[in-house]
Amino acid sequence: MEDTTTAWRRSTFCASGSCVxxxxxxxxxxxxxxxxxxxxxxxxxxxxxxxxQERVLAIGKSS
Known part of the structure; x- marks a missing residue:
């Protein structure tokens, strides 16, 4: 069942709607x-x- 009570946010960079x-x-x-x-x-x-977050950013900087 989808959670409709939590305030979910997505990045403003999410153009497609298929984001985390x-x-x-x-x-x-x-x-x-x-x-x-x-x-x-x-x-x-x-x-x-x-x-x-720190690990994701570190991976992004190394590629």
Whole structure:
């Protein structure tokens, strides 16, 4: 079932509508696929989310 109560956001760079979306819920960050919102999101603590972002940015800089 799709979550209709959480405020999901996607990047302003998302032109196609097929992007990941994030939501901040209490001290957690949820990540989901906008094409499949009925699937359960990946849930990060704030510390995990920061580490995830840092790693993604590092990968982007190395390619």
């Amino acid at each position: 979306e994030i939501a901040h819920v209490d001290d957690l960050v949820k990540l989901r696929d906008s094409k499949n919102p009925e699937l359960p999101p990946v849930v990060f603590t704030l510390r995990e989310w920061t580490g995830f």
